[in-house]
């Protein structure tokens with residue numbers, strides 16, 4: 001006997017990366033958080049919050065945040081819809097577009113939540129594998145004609161990016177919606193905003209979780225033609241962004257100097273991390289995100305993951321065939337990365353007996 005739909009009984013639940021308690025003595029490089037603090041202006045906005053904003057319901061469209069995000073992106077506010085993280089917007093998109101006979105299509109390996117959401121919705125799933133270089137399989141994605149096609153760009157867990165032009169070609173070839181999930185675009189060379197004018201079926205997703213150091217706030221937004229956002233708005237919870245997130249998020253996104261500073265530091269650290277891992281003989285895919293996909297020499301990723309964990313360093317291991325020999329490692333501070341490289345070196349090249 002079950003209380004649930006058969007779909008829910010057989011669903012493989014999405015498993016987020018481990019979140020040890022605040023203050024735990026671990027080096028946390030497993031969930032692509034930002035190692036640097038959020039904007040001081042955002043923290044000031046949080047401290048100064050009028051308690052009356054908590055007593056009342058928030059604006060249904062998080063208007064203050066929506067206007068701020070639109071200003072920064074350079075679009076009219078009617079082109080922005082805020083959500084409780086970009087995960088909320090993905091849920092809204094899947095609920096609004098997919099279902100039996102209305103497939104969700106995406107390249108793999110990618111963000112696992114796309115599959116979970118499609119399965120919950122009883123929508124067919126079409127997974128199109130990337131090649132070993134993570135070149136986007138545009139023709140095969142287009143041929144699947146999804147009601148919803150999702151491309152994370154830069155992709156997770158590979159960190160690799162697809163040129164905007166190829167995304168435009170994919171959008172043009174689809175009858176359904178193309179979501180370009182730009183959770184990591186702030187760390188990349190390009191983004192797809194320029195395609196919005198010419199591709200009415202394009203939805204771009206952004207989040208403050210990575211580039212703005214605000215994963216705990218839960219705030220993201222979609223950028224798309226107002227007609228598309230109008231459909232999505234029918235599906236969202238009435239108050240899907242709370243008053244705290246709208247106020248703090250507006251201050252954070254307007255502090256573009258702070259964001260540019262921490263993004264530049266992460267890009268520099270990414271180059272240092274990549275070089276350090278390559279020196280140890282790891283294959284590192286070229287990343288435009290705040291993490292790198294790594295194949296350690298010998299490909300014994302599961303063991304290395306466990307040994308790093310025992311030594312207080314958390315990275316991400318995905319227990320699935322295409323990623324069995326790989327680790328995803330978040331870009332950290334220089335100190336965190338130095339500790340990672342030293343520890344990894346001792347795991348990969350144990351000192352001879354006499355030196356111990």
Ligand SMILES: Cc1ncc(COP(=O)(O)O)c(C=O)c1O
Pocket residue numbers: 031032084085086087088111152155156181183206207208209215218219220
């Ligand atoms: C590709 C991708 N999209 C979306 C998200 C979710 O971000 P948010 O914190 O805004 O829900 C993540 C988080 O890891 C991600 O990797």
